[in-house]
Amino acid sequence: MRKLLSLSLISIAFAAGTAQAADPTAAEAPYVAPVETSGGGWEISAYGGYQFSPHSKVTISDQADFTAGWETKPFAMPPYWGVRGTYWFDGGALSNWGISLDYTHAKVYADNETFAKSGGWSVFEFTDGLNLLTVNALYKFPIEGTKWTPYVGAGIGINIPHVEVTRPSGRTFDYQFGGATVQAQVGIRYQFTENWSAFAEYKGNYSWVDVDIDSGASLKTNILTNAINLGVNYKF
Numbered sequence: 366m367r368k369l370l371s372l373s374l375i376s377i378a379f380a381a382g383t384a385q386a387a388d389p390t391a392a393e394a395p396y397v398a399p400v401e402t403s404g405g406g407w408e409i410s411a412y413g414g415y416q417f418s419p420h421s422k423v424t425i426s427d428q429a430d431f432t433a434g435w436e437t438k439p440f441a442m443p444p445y446w447g448v449r450g451t452y453w454f455d456g457g458a459l460s461n462w463g464i465s466l467d468y469t470h471a472k473v474y475a476d477n478e479t480f481a482k483s484g485g486w487s488v489f490e491f492t493d494g495l496n497l498l499t500v501n502a503l504y505k506f507p508i509e510g511t512k513w514t515p516y517v518g519a520g521i522g523i524n525i526p527h528v529e530v531t532r533p534s535g536r537t538f539d540y541q542f543g544g545a546t547v548q549a550q551v552g553i554r555y556q557f558t559e560n561w562s563a564f565a566e567y568k569g570n571y572s573w574v575d576v577d578i579d580s581g582a583s584l585k586t587n588i589l590t591n592a593i594n595l596g597v598n599y600k601f
Contacts, residue, residue: 404455405453405456406452407450408599408601409448409450409599409601410564410596410598410599412447412448412564412595412596413595413596414592414594414596415592416437416472417590418591419589420435423584423586424585424586425578425582427534427580427582428582431479431482431483433476433479433483434478435588436473436475438474439592443470443493444470445470445592446470447467447596449465449467450465451598452464461506463502465518465520466500467497467501468496468497469498469568469592470494471494471496471590472490472491472493472495475490484533485532485533486531487532488530489530489531491527491528491529494526495527495543495572497546498524499520499546499548500521501520501548501550502518503516504516512555513553513555514555516552516553517551517552518548519547519548520548521545521547521548523543523546524573525540525542525543526541526543526576527539528541530578532578532579534579535579537577543572543575543576544572546573549569550568551567552564552567552594554598560599563595563597564597565593565595566594566596567591567592568591569589570589571588572588572589
């Protein structure tokens with residue numbers, strides 16, 4: 366009786382093991398969470414960072430031209446910052462393409478060497494700010510199986526500087542339309558959740574600034590602003 370019972374238990378165990386081996390679904394693979402990637406739709410972004418700008422020639426209609434050296438002081442009040450709204454297309458010929466409206470509160474201050482050769486100027490800055498508004502085309506390069514997505518972009522827009530000039534003949538302190546601006550950017554984003562991501566990027570703007578100052582004079586200069594940005598995105 367004991368031998369018969371043992372043989373029965375062995376037979377049942379063997380049959381169960383054979384069935385499990387024959388059915389691959391019986392031993393389930395460990396669950397792997399899907400990688401979230403940014404698809405199509407709307408998103409809003411906010412960013413800040415470090416800004417720098419090279420020298421530029423300054424042309425004044427009623428005095429000699431000079432070269433301005435620029436400081437940016439991105440963390441001094443009012444700080445350097447920006448926001449953008451982006452629509453990403455999903456599927457079809459425009460897959461991975463996006464279009465953005467980007468506002469940047471850039472700024473520049475003339476350095477001490479500039480005042481030494483400007484003919485008695487004591488203030489020369491666009492600090493509240495050199496405001497930039499651009500429309501841009503973006504293209505992203507999703508890396509399959511990861512949460513990382515590099516991207517590039519370029520666009521065109523306008524600059525609206527707050528002109529601050531104090532010189533012997535008078536003072537200027539107001540917002541004006543400055544002219545055109547072009548923009549280029551390259552960066553990479555990391556997707557934390559379906560809605561939230563962060564990014565790091567380089568963004569450059571070249572602005573043609575043509576404004577009025579005191580005594581009916583005009584001021585022209587072309588300003589290149591470079592920025593290393595860190596920011597966050599929220600997708601709707």
